[in-house]
Amino acid sequence: MLCGFPDVGLVGVLASSHVISELNLDELAYVDSDLLPPIVVLRDGLPRAPMRILGNNNLLVTIAETAIPAVGVQRLMRSFVEWVKLKSVKTLIPIGGIPVQNRQEIEEPKVFGTGSTLDMIKLLNREQVNVLKEGFMVGPQALIMRYSAERSIPAIALLAQSFYNYPDPEAAAAALKQFANITGIKVDTSKLFEKGEEIRLRAKDVMKRTQRELTKMNKEQEYDLPLYV
Amino acid sequence: MSVSRRRRSVFDLIGEYIDEMESWVEELMVSKQPSWNINTNTIEPLCNVDITHDEVVVTADLPFSDPESVKVELLDKGTLEIKAKIKRRICCNDLGIIHQSGEFYTFSCKVRIPVPVDMDKKKEKVKKGILEVRLPRKKGYEIKVE
Numbered sequence: 555m556l557c558g559f560p561d562v563g564l565v566g567v568l569a570s571s572h573v574i575s576e577l578n579l580d581e582l583a584y585v586d587s588d589l590l591p592p593i594v595v596l597r598d599g600l601p602r603a604p605m606r607i608l609g610n611n612n613l614l615v616t617i618a619e620t621a622i623p624a625v626g627v628q629r630l631m632r633s634f635v636e637w638v639k640l641k642s643v644k645t646l647i648p649i650g651g652i653p654v655q656n657r658q659e660i661e662e663p664k665v666f667g668t669g670s671t672l673d674m675i676k677l678l679n680r681e682q683v684n685v686l687k688e689g690f691m692v693g694p695q696a697l698i699m700r701y702s703a704e705r706s707i708p709a710i711a712l713l714a715q716s717f718y719n720y721p722d723p724e725a726a727a728a729a730l731k732q733f734a735n736i737t738g739i740k741v742d743t744s745k746l747f748e749k750g751e752e753i754r755l756r757a758k759d760v761m762k763r764t765q766r767e768l769t770k771m772n773k774e775q776e777y778d779l780p781l782y783v
Numbered sequence: 784m785s786v787s788r789r790r791r792s793v794f795d796l797i798g799e800y801i802d803e804m805e806s807w808v809e810e811l812m813v814s815k816q817p818s819w820n821i822n823t824n825t826i827e828p829l830c831n832v833d834i835t836h837d838e839v840v841v842t843a844d845l846p847f848s849d850p851e852s853v854k855v856e857l858l859d860k861g862t863l864e865i866k867a868k869i870k871r872r873i874c875c876n877d878l879g880i881i882h883q884s885g886e887f888y889t890f891s892c893k894v895r896i897p898v899p900v901d902m903d904k905k906k907e908k909v910k911k912g913i914l915e916v917r918l919p920r921k922k923g924y925e926i927k928v929e
Contacts, residue, residue, distance in 0.1 A: 658910045719831050720844040720913065751846035751912060756878060758829045758844065759818055 555614040555638065556733065557648040559694035560621050560764040562773065563716030564757050565651035566695065568726035568746065569733070570617040576741045579608035579615055585634065589626030595619050613739055614643065621763040622694055624770035631697035639705050646670075646702055646709040647737070649729045650695040651716030652686075653776065663715035663725045665732040670702040670709035678710060681735050686713070688780040692773045710736065719765045721757035723750045819878070821885040826873075828890045830865065832897075834920075839900050841916040845890050847871050850909040855916050857902045863894045865914065 558570025573579070584603035594601035604620040622630060638646055652666055667683040668691070669675040678685050691699065695711050702709035712732050716725035727743035734740040746753070818827040830843040845853070845867050852868035867890045874886045900918035907916050 658913055658915070717913075720829055720842075752877075754844060754846040754912070755826075755873070761829060762818070 555609075555616065555643045555646050557616040557646065557695075557698060559616070559618050559648070559650075559698075560760060560767075561650040561693050561695060562653045562718050562768065563651035563714075563720065563722030563725050564761050564764065565714055565716050565722055565725045565729055566649040567617060567619070567760070568721065568723050568753060568757065569649045569730050570615050572726060572730065572743065572746055573613075573615050573741050574608050574617060576745075577610065577613070579610055579613070581606055581608050582614070583607040585630070587626070587630060587633070589623065589630050591620055591623065593620055613737075618694075619760065621760065621767045624767045627694055627767075627771065628697060631694055632701055635698060635701035635705060635707065638702075639707055644708070645737075646698065646707055647733060648695040648698045648709070648711045649726070649733065650693070650711065650713050651718075651722060651725050652713040653718035654715045657715065657717045657722070660715055663722075663728040665712055665714045665728050667713070667732075668699060668711045670699055670707060674708055674710050677736065681732075683712070683732060683736075690775050690778055690780065692771055692775050693768060712736075719761060721754045721761050723747070723753045819880070819887060821875070821883055823891070824886060824888045825891040826869070826887045826889070827892045828865070828867075830892050830894055832894055834898060837920055839896055839898060839918045839920060841865075841894055841896075841914075841918070843890070843892065843894075843914045844912065845909070845914055846912045847873065848890055848909075848912060853907070853909060853914055855905065855907055855914075857896075857900075858893070860899065861896055863896050863916070863918075864891070865894065865916075866891050867914070 556570060556573060558566030560567050584607065585605035586603065590604060593604055595604050605618040607614055607616050609615060654660065664684060666686045667678040668686050669678055675685060699709055699711050712729045714725035714729040716722040723746040727746040730741055730743050828843045828845050830841065833840040841863060843865050847869050848867040849870040854866045856864045858864050869888055869890065872886060875883050899921035901921050902918065904919045905916055907914065
């Protein structure tokens, strides 16, 4: 299962949205929670929940089209991971961004990974993904990893170097390339480059709201030096 | 160690507080508006202000903008205005706005700069459609270390 929740650069949301569109996935489930803002997303005139799960026979994709309020992120992510456990999902792969200050100078963003179990770390090493051995993660992806580890759910977070507060379709493409290496599910990412400017323009309002919530979550702590004595 | 700085009267301080409060009120007002304006044909871009030890770095995401048309001006001592022409036709429908019609020609935003800066020494660049403006901070006073 691929998860794309709003985070830095909207990397996960853009990746999920692209996969859903390219593979023409069907809606299978949605998250109903009072912790989410009172909004619906209109699709072809019909109301849809802002957090939904789509899929086919071998892939599930979670997408959230609104910023997740900081005040409810822990309860939402805990319930989400419990649901994932109940459904016996084979591997959970949250995709996100890792903010870098010199993003403008980077032509091809690198992708880093973390795993919920030792087997997942071994898998990352086998696929030659740079493992984030130390440091902090903050936000929805961080909680998914923590709750997955607690429940022994195999999970891998793929984090692409990205802008902090600007939508980053190139980072989403880099993360999906690594996703393909790990899962064998290949998705053509050329549209993320061709339509990059259009995506950035259309995603800017969700990015702005996401940034506000990330500030409340102290997202900037990801820049902190890890404490080891 | 000697410290020298300009003396400020109580009226200066009150003035600064009023300016500060006005900017908060403005921010609150702006946040309730859409990020586009059909009357002025403008789109407000995402922008960010970073204050470091010796400079203020302002960035703005300007997709579809013409880099040659980017204008950066200091409106008053605490407000920076960024404007850029949009190089292709963008109408409401392109942005998923169905209930109104119109076109957008310009990016426009005002950014609050909370510390004094030297505009004469500003440096600008546009890369990957992102504007970066570097403004050296003005030194208010100097502490001499003996």
